[in-house]
Amino acid sequence: MTTLPRKDLFDLPEGVIYLDGNSLGPLPKHVPARVAEAVTREWGQELIRAWNSCGWMEQPLRVGNAVARLIGAPEGSVVMGDTLSIKVFQALSAALAMRPDRRVILSDKGNFPTDLYMAEGLIALKNAGYELRTVAPEEVADAIDDSLAAVMLTEVDYRTGRRHDMHAITDKAHAAGAVMIWDLAHSAGALEIDLAGSNCDFAVGCTYKYLNGGPGAPAFIYIRPDLAATAQPALSGWLGHDAPFAFEQGYRPAPGIERMRVGTPPVLQMTALEAALEVWAETDMAEIRAASVALCEQFIAEVETACPDLHLVSPRDAQHRGSQVSFAFEHGYAAMQALIARGVIGDFRAPDVMRFGFTPLYIDSADVSAAVTILADIIDTKAWDRPEFHRANRVT
Amino acid sequence: MTTLPRKDLFDLPEGVIYLDGNSLGPLPKHVPARVAEAVTREWGQELIRAWNSCGWMEQPLRVGNAVARLIGAPEGSVVMGDTLSIKVFQALSAALAMRPDRRVILSDKGNFPTDLYMAEGLIALKNAGYELRTVAPEEVADAIDDSLAAVMLTEVDYRTGRRHDMHAITDKAHAAGAVMIWDLAHSAGALEIDLAGSNCDFAVGCTYKYLNGGPGAPAFIYIRPDLAATAQPALSGWLGHDAPFAFEQGYRPAPGIERMRVGTPPVLQMTALEAALEVWAETDMAEIRAASVALCEQFIAEVETACPDLHLVSPRDAQHRGSQVSFAFEHGYAAMQALIARGVIGDFRAPDVMRFGFTPLYIDSADVSAAVTILADIIDTKAWDRPEFHRANRVT
Numbered sequence: 001m002t003t004l005p006r007k008d009l010f011d012l013p014e015g016v017i018y019l020d021g022n023s024l025g026p027l028p029k030h031v032p033a034r035v036a037e038a039v040t041r042e043w044g045q046e047l048i049r050a051w052n053s054c055g056w057m058e059q060p061l062r063v064g065n066a067v068a069r070l071i072g073a074p075e076g077s078v079v080m081g082d083t084l085s086i087k088v089f090q091a092l093s094a095a096l097a098m099r100p101d102r103r104v105i106l107s108d109k110g111n112f113p114t115d116l117y118m119a120e121g122l123i124a125l126k127n128a129g130y131e132l133r134t135v136a137p138e139e140v141a142d143a144i145d146d147s148l149a150a151v152m153l154t155e156v157d158y159r160t161g162r163r164h165d166m167h168a169i170t171d172k173a174h175a176a177g178a179v180m181i182w183d184l185a186h187s188a189g190a191l192e193i194d195l196a197g198s199n200c201d202f203a204v205g206c207t208y209k210y211l212n213g214g215p216g217a218p219a220f221i222y223i224r225p226d227l228a229a230t231a232q233p234a235l236s237g238w239l240g241h242d243a244p245f246a247f248e249q250g251y252r253p254a255p256g257i258e259r260m261r262v263g264t265p266p267v268l269q270m271t272a273l274e275a276a277l278e279v280w281a282e283t284d285m286a287e288i289r290a291a292s293v294a295l296c297e298q299f300i301a302e303v304e305t306a307c308p309d310l311h312l313v314s315p316r317d318a319q320h321r322g323s324q325v326s327f328a329f330e331h332g333y334a335a336m337q338a339l340i341a342r343g344v345i346g347d348f349r350a351p352d353v354m355r356f357g358f359t360p361l362y363i364d365s366a367d368v369s370a371a372v373t374i375l376a377d378i379i380d381t382k383a384w385d386r387p388e389f390h391r392a393n394r395v396t
Numbered sequence: 397m398t399t400l401p402r403k404d405l406f407d408l409p410e411g412v413i414y415l416d417g418n419s420l421g422p423l424p425k426h427v428p429a430r431v432a433e434a435v436t437r438e439w440g441q442e443l444i445r446a447w448n449s450c451g452w453m454e455q456p457l458r459v460g461n462a463v464a465r466l467i468g469a470p471e472g473s474v475v476m477g478d479t480l481s482i483k484v485f486q487a488l489s490a491a492l493a494m495r496p497d498r499r500v501i502l503s504d505k506g507n508f509p510t511d512l513y514m515a516e517g518l519i520a521l522k523n524a525g526y527e528l529r530t531v532a533p534e535e536v537a538d539a540i541d542d543s544l545a546a547v548m549l550t551e552v553d554y555r556t557g558r559r560h561d562m563h564a565i566t567d568k569a570h571a572a573g574a575v576m577i578w579d580l581a582h583s584a585g586a587l588e589i590d591l592a593g594s595n596c597d598f599a600v601g602c603t604y605k606y607l608n609g610g611p612g613a614p615a616f617i618y619i620r621p622d623l624a625a626t627a628q629p630a631l632s633g634w635l636g637h638d639a640p641f642a643f644e645q646g647y648r649p650a651p652g653i654e655r656m657r658v659g660t661p662p663v664l665q666m667t668a669l670e671a672a673l674e675v676w677a678e679t680d681m682a683e684i685r686a687a688s689v690a691l692c693e694q695f696i697a698e699v700e701t702a703c704p705d706l707h708l709v710s711p712r713d714a715q716h717r718g719s720q721v722s723f724a725f726e727h728g729y730a731a732m733q734a735l736i737a738r739g740v741i742g743d744f745r746a747p748d749v750m751r752f753g754f755t756p757l758y759i760d761s762a763d764v765s766a767a768v769t770i771l772a773d774i775i776d777t778k779a780w781d782r783p784e785f786h787r788a789n790r791v792t
Contacts, residue, residue, distance in 0.1 A: 013441045020444045027440035035435050035664070036428060043611055044407045044423035048416045048741060056611060082478065083659025085633035093521060109645065114634035114659065117647040121632035125489060125521060134645070159643075208660065215439055215452060216662035236517035237481035238510035247555075247746055249505065249530070251513040263479025263510065264604065266612035266665045268431070345444060350643055 004291045004360045009279050010212075017367045019346040022186060022324050022357030025212030025276075034275035038268055050267075059270050060218070060261055066277045067207065067220050070285065071184060072194040077225050079257045080273070081265055084185060084206040084219040086235065088118045088152070090260055091202035091221060093234035095150040095179035096122075096130070098201075098227075102149035103130050106178070108137040110157040115183055119152065137162055141172055148178035155193075156186035156322030159349045161314040163322050166193075170200045185209065188220075190292060190323035190359075192285045201227055210323065210359060213273035221260045228256045237262030279361065291360030292323040298368050299325050299356065306376035313353060324357045329379075337389035338378045344371045400687045400756045405675050406608075413763045415742040418582060418720050418753030421608030421672075430671035434664055446663075455666050456614070456657055462673045463603065463616050466681065467580060468590040473621050475653045476669070477661055480581060480602040480615040482631065484514045484548075486656055487598035487617060489630035491546040491575035492518075492526070494597075494623075498545035499526050502574070504533040506553040511579055515548065533558055537568055544574035551589075552582035552718030555745045557710040559718050562589075566596045581605065584616075586688060586719035586755075588681045597623055606719065606755060609669035617656045624652045633658035675757065687756030688719040694764050695721050695752065702772035709749060720753045725775075733785035734774045740767045 011027045012018060018026055042054045051057050064078035071078075081087075092105065105119055116132065123130040135143045137157060144151060151173040156163050166182060173180040180200040187193055189210025195203055203222040207213035223231050233253050238244045239261040242252045253259035297318065303310055303325075310327040329335055329352060336348040346356040356371075378384055407423045408414060414422055438450045447453050460474035467474075477483075488501065501515055512528065519526040531539045533553060540547060547569040552559050562578060569576040576596040583589055585606030591599055599618040603609035619627050629649050634640045635657040638648045649655035692714065699706055699721075706723040725731055725748060732744040742752040752767075774780055 011436070011440045013443070016443075018443060024439075024444045026443060027435065032432060032435045032440075036432055039423065039428045039431050039610070039668070040407070043420075044428075045409045047409070047412075047414060047422060048420045048743065049736070050611065082482065083633070085659035086478070086482065086631065089631060112634075113637070113640075113643050113645065113647075116645060117632045117634055117637065120647045121630050122521075124628070125518075125630045126523070128523065206660070214435070214664055215446065216660050216664065216666070218662075219659070232520070234517050234521045235482065235485060236513045237479070238508075238513055241509070241513065244509075245746070247509050249509065249512060251509075251516045263481035263615070264602070264612050266614075266662045268610055268612065268664050268668060269662045270612070272435070272664060340445070347444065350641070 004283070004287060005362050005364045006282065007362045010362045012362060015343045017344045017371045019344065019356040019358065019363065019371060021359035022209050023347055024208055024215060025210060025359070026362060028212055028276050028279050030278070031214070031272055031275045035268060035272050038271040056267050059267065059274065060265050061258060063270060063274045063277065064220060064257070066274065067188065070280055071188050071203070072196055073222050074196055074225060077228070077257055078220050078222045079260050080218045080220050080270060081261055082219055084204060085114045085118050086262070087204035087219045087221040088115050088183065089122060090233065090235055091181045091204050092119055092150060092152060093122055094231040095181055095202060096126070097232040098179050099149035102147060104147045104149060105130065105132050106140070106143055106148050106151045107132065107134050108140050108153060109134045110137045110159065110162065111154050112158045112183070112185065115152060115154060137164070140164065141169060144172045144176050144178065146176045148173070148176055150179040150181055152181040154183035154185060158186060159353050159355070160326050161322045161324040163315070163320050166198045166200070170198045174199065186322050186324070190288070192289050195222060200224065207273050212276045212279065214269060214276065217269055217273045218266060223257055223260070231259070233259045235262050239263060283361065288360055292358050293318045295358040295360060295363060295365065295368055296321065296323070296325050298365060299358065299372065302369060302372040303327060303375065306372055307379050309379060310354070323359065324355055326353045326355045328352045329354055331384050333391045334384040334389040335378055338384040339375060342374050342378070344374050400679070400683060401758050401760045402678065403758045406758045408758060411739045413740045413767045415740065415752040415754065415759065415767060417755035418605050419743055420604055420611060421606060421755070422758060424608055424672050424675050426674070427610070427668055427671045431664060431668050434667040452663050455663065455670065456661050457654060459666055459670045459673065460616060460653070462670065463584065466676055467584050467599070468592055469618050470592055470621060473624065473653055474616050474618045475656050476614045476616050476666060477657055478615055480600060481510045481514050482658070483600035483615045483617040484511050484579065485518060486629065486631055487577045487600050488515055488546060488548060489518055490627040491577055491598060492522070493628040494575050495545040498543060500543045500545060501526065501528050502536070502539055502544050502547045503528065503530050504536050504549060505530045506533045506555065506558065507550050508554045508579070508581065511548060511550060533560070536560065537565060540568045540572050540574065542572045544569070544572055546575040546577055548577040550579035550581060554582060555749055555751070556722050557718045557720040559711070559716050562594045562596070566594045570595065582718050582720070586684070588685050591618060596620065603669050608672045608675065610665060610672065613665050613669045614662060619653055619656070627655065629655045631658050635659060679757065684756055688754050689714045691754040691756060691759060691761065691764055692717065692719070692721050694761060695754065695768065698765060698768040699723060699771065702768055703775050705775060706750070719755065720751055722749045722751045724748045725750055727780050729787045730780040730785040731774055734780040735771060738770050738774070740770050
């Protein structure tokens, strides 16, 4: 166990305070050498033999086990691959197959759009009278009834940081006979998650945010172990087959979580992620969470003192908040560009939200104060009001 | 234009004759530096800003255009992402939506299993009386009738190298009112493909074989341009949305091929692939194909002379064959292990097929003769009959 932060583990650019690790985590220092090894020795010298000799074939499960330890899931219950959108589709299609007599999927309007979009696509494909019902996040619990096939929620709202009560909602969904799916995109690596204890049926998440797996790192999917042998894989690719190299004509799913594998895994990305996860060997999630709460509380207090024009849109109570803080500001887009230009990197989410992620592995109290000082200066001097900071077609 | 081979462009291991580029292409020499740049400078220093500053967001279409040039497809008709299994699912689901009154998908029993498995999964999901009909490869043309919603074939058979007549079958499918989908997994980078001229509706393929994109490199999907604005994306992820960063509640597909994007792209893999594709700037597919045919003809002739116990299972006529040659041999598994142990890397496909890929970029006539000499020695001396070469649970 060590004391936070561990900036020594990361390759952070000079002069940057990085408050966007909730969007793309930074580069752990040891990752480039590991990726180079995978490219030059494994691919270059071992070639096709590397599927055996370098453990490429088992990597999605091996890395899944490393993720499982960080989210409170047992060994063998998580597998890596594809993108979070695909994993949402897999979980939701398997969930609907478990409740053939029900037709409603419940989610909330704060869910990340791709989760809702994938549900729309699945519903169109099934063409059997399914409905995606979305309510305000605070109305979810009351909207759970026995018409629901599945409840599909993201634990932490990507825009506001609002956090659902995973255990209570799961219990309520189960009491109503619905399947529970959690998206942990903004939870894994940020919060203490007791996935097994929540008793939820499925969970999915991405690894390029708080887990620092690199741009486009593979996603994960969890199935509660007692369901893994019967969950129906709609995306029934050859590497989810029980015997991929028998090249049988008919699909037979692998006995457990590996049935959620689809095609050939992205070995180079998987290797970057596998290396990045080693950072967590020296920390624990309780310590991370406590430090994150302290940083968020400090940020809220200092911004509210220094920048009265900004309005907190995140929950004030840390218990109901993830590891980010969002403030609404009329000129939020331009202000964020001005901040980035001065080395404080957060991001913007329409219509007016300035979003700041707090990641105690490489952000400390001095960073928070320095960031607020720059932010206050930008607001006070209207430094955001320059043409180059106005909104254009930008990604972040 | 240059003369083949171009071994100078590749980092090939000492003492290896690599006849498995149809499974995993070798490492182009300039790729490691480009991947390192993406890891260390783009991810490490640019962080989230790289989505704009390093062109990450446009990369799937930019790389798609590079692939399009190699398969006879127009600019803007190909996009990269996910795995080939996912791309098969996308093409097939969009095809079925175009023929709502038809219920049969035709494929052949030689198709790569994942294509058939994904069709099975889609059929189960739709639960509307669809049928996957598979016939022997040589019976496909006769099996096309006006009951078919879609014909889905892999141009080159992964096991035998048998090649379908893409233009003739597409014409016949269209005459019967069916949608035509081609899987180019064993074609892209090996054959001259006139995709636009074939008039097919969809094509998909992978890039880690003849295109040397690296293990788990992203797949591609093509939609004929006149269909791209209406093809229905079943896997409706946020990056296929018309305005991903507007974070709208409802899904609206992007106007063209980019609607087939799903989730966050694997930037590191995409960068390896983008760099690898530069190899093709100095070659053309007609030259590649002519050299491939010559190597295959030489290999067949020399093996049939030196190894009478091996029986050709690939078509003898080059016109009906891809860029690989397969021989059946009762002890094929062990013989392939013995070959690999002596540096000649091909692969084995159940039940008894020894498979050899010919890739004129880095294989020449002397390699072919050297490989046959070693193969003949192994067969003549029964060098394959050793415990360490017997079948185990191996990947290749």
